[in-house]
Amino acid sequence: MHALTVQPGRHGSLNVRQLPDPSPSGQELLVRALSVGVCGTDREIVDGAYGWAPPGRDRLVLGHESLGRVEHAPPGSGFSAGDLVAGVVRRPDPVPCGACAHGEIDMCRNGRYSERGIKELDGYGAQLWCVEPEYAVKLQPHLQTVGVLMEPASVVAKAWEQVERVGGRSWFEPQRVLVTGAGPIGLLAALLGAQRGLDVHVLDRVDSGPKPLLVRGLGAAYHTGDAEKVIEEVCPDIIIEATGANALVLASLTGTASYGVVCLTGVSPAGRRIGVDAGSINREIVLQNDAVVGSVNANQHHFRQAADALAAADRNWLERLITRRVPLAHAAEAFEDQPDDVKVVIDMRD
Structure with a gap:
């Protein structure tokens, strides 16, 4: 089989290699890959800025946004040959910490978790891959062309769950949501907001291309210009x-109506400093009973929520979210930015 591999920490090491076909253990699914998505984390790994190879090896099979079709499933696994599936990314730490011990692997407290295609475990960027049934999530058959959106949708599903849990500390009946950023995470966050019946607004820098049309396709409002004014x-x-x-x-921290919730999902670059009035920010958050929560990654529960959200979405809208598909043989092109890119996907089929 062919696989997309990289040497973490080394820029320019991305290539497609021939690897032996995997042999599933008695309890694993054998899955034939259909596609993998490319995100900022993958680009950081390819640039040599992030990522860890499996212990004892210098190369990592890339790919954590997966979609494949089951070729073999052991009896009693809950899966059958032909099922459309995505693989969960994170695995619990071996200790485990309290969160991992309770199935909240996305909330690992000691950092000893591992992640497919990112940290110490080969990813899903191979034409065949194995996965434990408990870390596979089934998708509806009609999502074959768009099911690769499962992983980013799971991140968004968790973010919405966090918002609703935090808001639920008291009476909470939100009407309006503002999503800052119209990349894949932002657009999927807007989708889930629209599915909740909210008045959805999206703020982004660009004023042309596919992003405004995608937002308006949800019945949402698209904004550009000065963030604080919007x-x-x-x-x-x-x-x-x-x-x-x-x-x-910073504008978001004090930007909600009274008793609002801000969920931070974007990872800021380190070392860029700007001056702030910390006292005013603190005063606003305290006096308005506001809450700020960070959210990253997802567990199996969030993947199942994502599968439901994608199944309920307009498939044509989801297909427009994927703006470029690149064959595995030309995978390097998927990591080259193009002006109208929203979501780039690598086709793993021959």
């Missing part, structure tokens, strides 16, 4: 921040 005009009950841009993060 936030003030919308006065959202919820902000889901999906850029990690320092100015947007």
